Amino acid sequence: MAKKEFYPMDFDYDNEGNILIYGKTTSNEKILIIDDSVKPYFYVLENGNKAKEIENIRIKEENKIYRVSKTEIVNKRYYDKEIKAVKVYVDHHRDINHIRKKLRDSDLAETDIRYIKRYLTEKRIDPLVLSEAEGEIIEDTDEGISIQGEVKQKSSEFLKNPRILAFDIEVYGDFSGHQKHKQDPIIMISFKGEEFNKVITWKKINAPYVETVKNEKELLEKFVEVIQKYNPDYITGYFTDGFDFPYIKLRADELDVKMDLGIDKSLLIIKKEKTGFTSAKIKGIPHLDMYRFVSRIMGGGLRIDTFNLNTVAREILGEKKLDFDLGDISEVWDSGDIKELAEYNLRDSDLAYKLCRELLPNLNELSKLVGMPIYDVCRATYGSLVENYLIKKAKDYNEIIPNRPKYDAITERRNETYEGAFVMEPKPGFYDKIVVYDFKSIYPSIIVTKNISPSSLNSSKGNKTPEVEIKGKKRHYYFDTKETFIPKVVKELILKRNDIKKQLKEKKDSALSGRSYALKTVANAIYGYLGFFGSRYHSMECAASITAWARYYIQDVIKKAQKEKFEVIYSDTDSIAIFMNKKTKKESLDFLEKVNKNLPGIMELELENFYDYGLFVSKKGEESSGAKKKYALIDSKGEIKIIGFETVRGDWSLIARETQKKVIEIILKENSFEKALNYARKVIKELNEGRVDMKKLIIRNQLKMDLEKYKQIGPHVAVAKQMRERGVNIREGSMINYIVCSGKGLIRDRSKIPKEARDYDKDYYINNQVIPCVEKIFEIKRYTKQDLLSKEQSKLGDF
């Protein structure tokens, strides 16, 4: 018998029903544990009378016999009710799907828990954290050690300084027209690890980190060699699930190169999902495609509307890709001068590497918290995070987890609607002295405080909700006050996070902030899970009651504020912005305290910030009503918060976006509409005089379908046609850049490829780009379009 401490990194199971755990020992060896100690099972919701009958189930299918190995009558809880159930064991996990056919669907539970999840839950093992294997050593070589035995969790500590290896490929071709993977070769691959920079290519260049090989085939062979030699704990990249790995696989198959990257020398696996998306898996080495994690899970918290590497790296790391036009990649390659390309290639790996290092604490903590392998967490949806967490917690509470809904139920649920959050229409204006409050974790707090869950929903007793609207019908619901599974779980998450936040106040720590992030993410996702059509605990009544309570409490604060003569400017979901007028900071803090004294349970209103100035504009086309979710604020440190303005959107010309941003800045920082007006006039004047840099006039639009299919010819479609005439390969998805030039007739007839544009249509850029971006702001002080167009300088102007 041997004992080994190790970190479990990746999980799998074999045909015999053994769980396979790939990990790394505390002495940095690779380890494989083969564990057959967890027997698969499911539940039949039945009081035990039929246990014997169930035990005798035999199913013969295609020469195979599936049988129940054992049944037990157990005391469990189901939707918080004490019940007796039959626990049905089978020999192999896959047998469950055969056995269940003999039983009524409505009597089944936990037939759809994945085997790895069952194993982790039964053993109370969290992925990635220090564990101990005990058993027989069945292999011990330089490559690593294999143990057949059992696993126990030892602590909550993660592998320190994991070896991360990032990579990125470059492909020859013009990227227009349809994909031609069979012909376009991979010309370059870069790697980034710890103190490890490498570019492999098959053309000679002089750079310290470049290795030149003979051809593409050798490049791919080298790719495998580098990975094997570096021996990473994680492989990472950006969109490597969707592009790099699938493309490598394709070329490797074509050139007869074995992608035996797995720890057991197994081949790279490319899984195709029904929707066309792919995932790349390597046995034993978790592959983390940072794009998938960022776009699905992290994305919500970022203020970006596209998840390309450049934008994401800028937002998370404050770093950018190198400026290199990939449209020229084939010319550059053919010219032989590929140094710049190599640098570009290496930078992309570098960014992916840094993103992985930066976000690994979040991935680690989520993986540990919800009990899901890190590979899956990286590709998870909020729904699966919550589901995995609830399955894990169900063990502690002796709860049986209901099965997932069937297709018909999902279809029906998809059509249900309920009333969401309260958003107040702001009174357009420029305000000074603003205080913003927000409810701390409003939805989780309501779930806990009002004990909202499917099992506490009662038709006549308990806490009565405010009026709830589902599918247009209004009524009240009641929730029992006796604490149930879901509110308990949410409360635990909130309390744990409060504790972590206290610790974080004392010292900054990336592992702790990862933990706080994980707790917050799962807690916040539970409300959505109750309303989600694919949920095991779907309840429109619950989801709608939660939003109804949130509307009630936020409106209650608004009323109380108004009663105390505070002027409420704006409110959205959980936050409320107040114009303090003659009130002092102290008075607004006193008000906050008073509100909190009257809030029930764990509900809490917090001070978000004091702001010196704020800008709220009116809706398009209307002057009197304010635009929701569109405002700008500045705090005493001069930090500006711009929400919802076009400033950040890519489909406006730079001149329009820049002008808007600058106008907002001048107003907030210098508190002067006059100055801002003069700035806008200056821009308009420059436009009029033809002095604006053509680069700032480029408008970008994407072709959303094949060029031939368009019936409505917009400017970008017209320009796309011109580009095609010039021999540029245009296809759906192509980004079309254009400039609207001067002349008569339709806009589309005057739109040109930027390189060919000699002048621009002044009126168009003034009236259709710049003015629409700023006129709503100036409307606040009753300045009109005419004021913007007037050539006269404003009295106080200093331009």
Add this chain to the structure above:
DNA sequence: GAGCATCGGGG
């Protein structure tokens, strides 16, 4: 405005 289709990331 419903209903349907496609996109996203990458090169």
Add this chain to the structure above:
DNA sequence: GTGTACGATGCTC
């Protein structure tokens, strides 16, 4: 098959 994306956006009718 161990279970499978999904939410947003834009086009057509």
